[in-house]
Amino acid sequence: MKITVNKKEREWEEDAPLTLLIEERKIKRAAIWVNGRQLLNKEIPTYIPEDGDDIKILRILGGG
Amino acid sequence: MKFPRRYSRNQNTLSQEECLTLQKARVVVIGCGGLGGHIIEHLGRLGIGNITAVDDDVFDETNLNRQILSTESLIGKSKSLAAVERMKRINSEAKVNGIVCRVTKENAKEILGGHHMVIDALDNIQSRLILEDTCQELGIPLIHGAIGGWYGQVAVIMPGRPLLKKIYGEGQDKGLEEDLGNPSFTPGVIAGIQVAECVKVLLNKDGILKGQILTVDLQNLEFDIIDVEKLEEGRK
Numbered sequence: 404m405k406i407t408v409n410k411k412e413r414e415w416e417e418d419a420p421l422t423l424l425i426e427e428r429k430i431k432r433a434a435i436w437v438n439g440r441q442l443l444n445k446e447i448p449t450y451i452p453e454d455g456d457d458i459k460i461l462r463i464l465g466g467g
Numbered sequence: 468m469k470f471p472r473r474y475s476r477n478q479n480t481l482s483q484e485e486c487l488t489l490q491k492a493r494v495v496v497i498g499c500g501g502l503g504g505h506i507i508e509h510l511g512r513l514g515i516g517n518i519t520a521v522d523d524d525v526f527d528e529t530n531l532n533r534q535i536l537s538t539e540s541l542i543g544k545s546k547s548l549a550a551v552e553r554m555k556r557i558n559s560e561a562k563v564n565g566i567v568c569r570v571t572k573e574n575a576k577e578i579l580g581g582h583h584m585v586i587d588a589l590d591n592i593q594s595r596l597i598l599e600d601t602c603q604e605l606g607i608p609l610i611h612g613a614i615g616g617w618y619g620q621v622a623v624i625m626p627g628r629p630l631l632k633k634i635y636g637e638g639q640d641k642g643l644e645e646d647l648g649n650p651s652f653t654p655g656v657i658a659g660i661q662v663a664e665c666v667k668v669l670l671n672k673d674g675i676l677k678g679q680i681l682t683v684d685l686q687n688l689e690f691d692i693i694d695v696e697k698l699e700e701g702r703k
Contacts, residue, residue: 439698464613466644467502467590
């Protein structure tokens with residue numbers, strides 16, 4: 404199946420959790436929107452992307 | 468009135484009238500470290516007439532890799548007062564006020580009040596949320612910037628359109644920078660974009676990052692805009 408991550412379409416294995424995407428990007432903390440809805444922090448560990456999902460991932464940065 | 472020659476290279480990017488508008492502007496920069504040092508440098512050279520530089524911290528050795536205001540001889544000295552001294556040498560026409568202070572819920576209104584623009588150059592998330600709340604209350608635009616490692620982000624937060632709580636949520640104080648540090652090159656890039664956005668808002672130009680967040684990945688040279696407001700409107 405296909406999902407879009409930050410405007411780039413990519414293959415995604417069915418039933419693979421969203422956390423794989425976070426690990427792949429080496430991000431510990433992120434703000435994530437799926438099809439326009441922002442996931443709550445507690446939803447992120449259990450979310451399984453579906454075919455056609457449009458996902459936005461924003462790294463949490465606090466430095467200045 | 469004769470236009471100062473020192474600003475001649477700002478033209479024709481900015482008209483003479485626009486340059487005069489900038490000379491009358493009052494901009495407060497919260498944080499005088501990696502981002503803040505570059506931001507104040509840009510504002511002063513650009514000809515922003517009134518700059519307030521706020522930071523309660525002093526320089527230490529670990530700042531030397533990226534903080535343009537820091538020098539070996541200034542270790543242990545105030546960052547905000549260093550900004551004032553540097554600007555005296557660069558643009559003596561700019562009025563730069565240094566405030567040695569940490570922005571808190573209690574003092575934020577007093578510090579930010581009376582400015583046309585607030586620029587976020589802080590190094591922690593909780594103070595940023597205080598900044599956003601206060602800017603919303605006072606009706607002042609806020610130019611947000613944050614960095615960590617190869618990455619940075621910029622957003623323009625207009626009155627009535629808060630954004631930072633959506634990005635940061637509750638209870639976080641640090642981000643990726645805890646693991647990745649802050650190299651020399653990231654603050655300059657992000658600070659430059661923040662100042663460009665500041666100028667666009669002050670001059671009412673098009674193409675401002677309102678309700679959006681620009682993400683910058685310097686390792687892969689990826690620049691992306693996440694339109695947070697549009698994302699959330701789309702599902703209403």
